[in-house]
Amino acid sequence: MAKDSKAPVPYEGLPSTEEIREAYERVSYADRLRKSIISTTNTLIVVAAVAVLVAMLFLPVLRIYGQSMNNTLVSGELVVSLKGASFETGDVVAFYYNNNILVKRVIANPGDWVDIDLDGNVYVNQQKIEEPYIKTKAYGEPDIEFPYQVPDERIFVLGDNRAVSVDSRSASIGCVSSEQIVGKIVFRIWPLNRIGPVR
Numbered sequence: 001m002a003k004d005s006k007a008p009v010p011y012e013g014l015p016s017t018e019e020i021r022e023a024y025e026r027v028s029y030a031d032r033l034r035k036s037i038i039s040t041t042n043t044l045i046v047v048a049a050v051a052v053l054v055a056m057l058f059l060p061v062l063r064i065y066g067q068s069m070n071n072t073l074v075s076g077e078l079v080v081s082l083k084g085a086s087f088e089t090g091d092v093v094a095f096y097y098n099n100n101i102l103v104k105r106v107i108a109n110p111g112d113w114v115d116i117d118l119d120g121n122v123y124v125n126q127q128k129i130e131e132p133y134i135k136t137k138a139y140g141e142p143d144i145e146f147p148y149q150v151p152d153e154r155i156f157v158l159g160d161n162r163a164v165s166v167d168s169r170s171a172s173i174g175c176v177s178s179e180q181i182v183g184k185i186v187f188r189i190w191p192l193n194r195i196g197p198v199r
Contacts, residue, residue, distance in 0.1 A: 060182055061189070062094055062101060068159035068166065069103055072133050072198065078190035079103075079198060081183030087155055089129060092198055094182040095157075097173060101182055104157035104167050105133070108150050115147040116140075116169070120162055123147075133199065138162035142169035150175055 015023070064077045072092065073079065081094050091106040108114045108124045115123040120137025122129050131137075140162055150156045154175035159165025168175050185198045 060094075062103070062182070062185075064103060067164055068161050069105075070161040071135055072105075072160045073103060073185070073188070074194075076191075077188055077194065079185050080187045080189060082186045083183045084181075087184060089124060090133075090199075092185040093155075093157065093176070094185060095176045095180040096182065097180065102173075103185060104159050104165070104176075106155050107158050107168070108156040110150050110152050110154055112150045112156070113147045114150065114156050114168075116142070122158070134160050134162060136161075136163065140165070140169050143171050144169060153178060 060081050060083075062079050062081055064073045064079060065075055067075065069092070087093060087106045087109070089106055089108065092103060093106055094101050094103045096102075107122060107129070112124050113126070115126070116139060117123075118139050120139050122131065148156070154177055156168045156175050158167045158169065167173055188194055188196055188198055
């Protein structure tokens with residue numbers, strides 16, 4: 001007597017091959033997305049760290065305090081400085097002095113002779129320099145003798161607001177050495193209505 005042949009009956013409740021494939025693709029996509037997010041986050045962290053390091057080492061951002069550079073720079077403004085070793089007359093530089101950072105303008109370089117007359121006109125090597133950046137000339141209250149020769153490896157600096165600035169005219173500050181220099185002030189980034197190069 002012949003036995004009845006029956007087709008195999010699938011177990012109830014088990015997923016089909018198609019459902020398994022779709023579930024695998026979902027898990028695989030989630031894993032790839034997680035790895036992509038982690039990789040992107042790590043890259044952004046590295047880029048941010050490098051940017052901060054570059055800014056600290058080569059482009060320090062400084063806040064201006066006081067009135068010695070009015071009207072070129074005003075208290076509260078934010079500026080970017082650029083590291084460098086050589087400066088020209090007219091450059092604005094930041095430098096360390098007694099645990100503070102001062103900002104002044106370069107007037108003369110090592111070996112130059114500086115003279116200032118009672119009207120506040122400044123002469124470098126007997127040549128009067130043009131100073132369109134200052135609003136009012138002033139002799140100030142120097143305690144050094146003019147004409148004055150700038151020592152080796154130093155620069156002579158003055159504030160733009162000559163009546164109130166304490167600068168290389170004072171023996172307490174004197175001429176600035178290269179080790180004191182933070183950098184040349186190149187750009188104002190705040191406030192927005194004054195953003196632009198510093199001259």
